[in-house]
Amino acid sequence: MILAQVLLYSIRKPLSNFANARMKKSADFLRDVITVFCMVTLSQTVYGQEACTTPSNTPGVCVLANACPSIFKILMSSIRTREETQLLQSSIVSCPQSGDTKACCEKPSKSLPPYLVVCKRNDPQINKCIENSIKEMGVRMAIGDSDNGVKQVEPIFVSRFIDGIYLPMENMVLYMQNVTFTGLSNYRVSNARLIGNEKKIMYDAYYEQLQIKSKIRLERPGMRRMQFAGMMLTGDIVGNYSANAKFTLTYKIIKRGDTEYMEFTTVKINFDIHQSNIKLYVMNSEVSLSENDNYLAALTPEIEKSFANTYLNAANEFISQYTYNQLLPES
Incomplete structure (x- = not known):
């Protein structure tokens, strides 16, 4: 998580502070990289974490706030809506705090077994x-x-x-x-x-x-x-x-x-x-x-x-x- 925190700190400034479009694209790319990193980290660390219930009433686990993709997206927003602020606050109060801030994050979807044939609703066959x-x-x-x-x-x-x-x-x-x-x-x-x-x-x-x-x-x-x-x-x-x-x-x-x-x-x-x-x-x-x-x-x-x-x-x-x-x- 040290790498995630360093990368997170490096892009905290609003995008309007970047000098040109190229730098904005670089920031977007960096943000995507960190999001993927957080998702991978979350999928590797959900086991053994304390269980919780998310604000949307789904099963979740308590993880570092910047390791949860949905919470991370809110943290990266220069302007937050009222609903996003409430979601952020509710996610944090759902978990016991000690040291680094934790948030209740929805468990990542379980992967389907390889032998299951998945059918699409709009498939003519x-x-x-x-x-x-x-x-x-x-x-x-x-x-x-x-x-x-x-x-x-x-x-x-x-x-x-x-x-x-x-x-x-x-x-x-x-x-x-x-x-x-x-x-x-x-x-x-x-x-x-x-x-x-x-x-x-x-x-x-x-x-x-x-x-x-x-x-x-x-x-x-x-x-x-x-x-x-x-x-x-x-x-x-x-x-x-x-x-x-x-x-x-x-x-x-x-x-x-x-x-x-x-x-x-x-x-x-x-x-x-x-x-x-x-x-x-x-x-x-x-x-x-x-x-x-x-x-x-x-x-x-x-x-x-x-x-x-x-x-x-x-x-x-x-x-x-x-x-x-x-x-x-x-x-």
Whole structure:
């Protein structure tokens, strides 16, 4: 920071004191250099600094006043507006002072991960771009990336019991517990579209091989468990299936201070499950479930709900780190 203070001191005089236009240009250039220097210094020193809230009510850190680009710009102004003076004063009083003057400075925007495909709102091929972006992020969300705030969504857990699925071909009632799904990264995306005026993103996905695992209990229908304990069987269910899914995501634009951010409000998924290969393992025996049984129809609402909740939470956790213009710039 010594270099920044020396350079800052060298240009404190108003620009009107410079003798000619060449010197004015040199001062402008020097000012730009110092601004960049301050931004780099800020990005390197925000960690470990005391947290604060900026006058615009956004998260910030306490740094030397001349190391914050927005405050530095005000300090360099020969004429300050009333609003600028109030901003400067509010930024300074937000931080404890000891020695050099400190100000509350907004944290620099976090850089987007390199694998995120950024789509521009005015791009005539934006729907194709969104397809590519969804595909890349879907793979990352399946495996997770803690360094960039991408929460791992696989395996997906069904949070409650699935009770009373009647299997007519076996004349048994199936109860499921601790149901998990994997294979989420193996999918194709198509027909993606952004409906900007409705703040909605829609796309189709085809999952080639989803895997399911669960603890199960089988009972004969109409039997009282205590009297007919021998008719109750426990075991596991494992298998895989392919599925088509239609996704509809709605979002809204929220503000933190003067900065816009994106937030998903709902995720709706409609699954069409087919080509299943589900097996029950009960008492050291393997039983294949008939596709004529209605277990898929009974499972589908739970699958849709679990997938939607998991993706909604993970997506919002990720995008909350970045501004709206970072994620979906206008041009």
